[in-house]
Amino acid sequence: MAIKFGLTNRGYIAPTFAEWLDDIEDDFRSRFGDDIVITSNSNFGILARIFAWRLTEISQQMEYVYNSGFYSTAMDSALDRLGSNIGIFRKVARPAHTDIKIQTDGEYLVQAGEQFETDDGIVFDLTQDVVTTQDKDGNWFGTGPLESEETGAMNNVEANTIVNLSDPDENVLAVTNPEKVSDGQDDEDDETFRQRLIMENSAKPGPTENGIKSALYNLVGVRDVSIVPNDTDHVDMYGNLPESVHIYILGGNKQDIADTLVNRLPAGCVLNGSQVVDTVDVSGNKKTIKFDFATDKPIFVKVNVRTNDAWNVDSGATDIKQQVAQFISRLEMGQTVFLTKLYPIVYDINGVEEATVEIGTSKDNLSGNDVPIDLFEAPSCDVANIEVVVDG
Template structure:
């Protein structure tokens, strides 16, 4: 059977079914004579096709085993095993965390387990008891920690959106989250996990810029990292002081981010940023770590449609909302939201005849121009931010 297959000095060769069939038929002719019948309904022909199909299947499985040994081609559990070899595990689905400010009409105890939510119905649980106290302005205020009821990135809601008391209480005047919720994480996809493993292979966790980025990206909930290294004797264009490093992180938990920076940033490096988190090192010394969270810029859209009879009124609206939100949320820090690139997420739906899209950073300020964000801002969009108006 003169056919090359399997592992060779040029990689793995996996012949097609047709190539295997030709090889099996040639082998049969050499053994039983050139005049044997090899049609599909003959005995030899049926056997040849059966052998060729089995050989194709086995060779394809061997090929999968071969490619499972490489970051670029491994999938599922094979990719998990490769990550475990270097101590970088896939990020599992995790809840989001936030700080809740509670205002009451007098001293009041809110017990752990109480639920609060956003207008969209994303629920958070209070993880500890909160006793409100009177502040300098005479208001009764308390602060507590929240954990989202479900896991997933969708729970990383923006600041001042957790405003609903799930079980109404007349004593509670108002609730809100002064800062965005963070830490929520979907189970990491093969594509994202693979990119992180390749980054780790190129630049392992350490004091270099790429090493710090790798270490931060390995934290649950961290989606992106930006680093500005000002090595000049004067302030840079962003106002960073001389000889400083300014790190911007999208997502993640502040305490965990600060710990990584404490462990990975080289001694003598001056970190700058508006956030200041205290970390106690191995020697018991309290150090203040400075950094910043990347600013999320909410994007709002209105999609006006003219449709035909092929339009699916039950599912297509929600699908357009989800697809547009996913497209925008896939953008990286500092990337522009190009209006024209969103039309493909609309016109690929059956029944869409004409479409017009307006976009902006506020519901009441929409237009037909691209949305540009600053270098350390990230465009974000929830499906509910996409209004779809259908004119049949």
């Protein structure tokens, strides 16, 4: 066969089915004569197509094996194995955790296993018994740890949204979560994991900016990191102290973040931030770490499409939602959500003839304009925030 395939000095070549078929048909003619019948319903034609299909499958599998050796092209379990080689593992879906503040009518025991929920029906379980005590104003309060019943980032609800007792109790007057929930986590997809591996390979965790980012990205629930230095001798426009650093983090547990930063930051580093967490360094010395959580900026999208015969009624709308949500959620902190960048994603779905897209920060405030994102905000988009209207 004259066709080139496999490893070459320019990488791996995997011929297409049409290329294999042309090559096999040429080979048959050279061996059996130019007058043989090689149409699709002839004996030679059927054999040629069987050989071409099998060779296509084999060469594609060989290409997959070749690509599995590189961060930029490996997928699924191959990417996991590359990560394990350097001690980095794919993040798996985890439940969210927070504290619940409970007010009762007198001293009262709220037992572990009691369930609390948001108005949207996101359920959290109390993991330890809580006994309320009286404060100086004569009110009875107690605080206990919660864990979301399900895994995933959808459980990262805002502060003061877990306000319902699933099984009402007349002794419980009120409940709430004083702080935003931030450590719920979805299964990490290939592209996000790939970027972490590339960063880890180029910047090992350490006192450099990229090294600090690398260490933080490896924490459960952390989705984005921004480090803002103030190299001047005066307070900057953000209120940061002279010769200091302000670290903004989207997601994660604040104690995990502090424990990581205390051993990654350079000596004498001055930190800014409203999150103040005590931790201990490797020498056993108590340290105070400051940082801030970035603001999650949910984006809402409405897509109107006119379709043709290639449109898949069962999965077309879902594909649009998933692709758009994935693109927006991968934008970095402070990146504007450009409307024009969503159109190629929509038109890439089979069967989309024409499309109009509107975006905004709420489902009631959509327009055909870009959505600017502040420096310390991170855009995100859930498939539930996307509406697809189909006009066949």
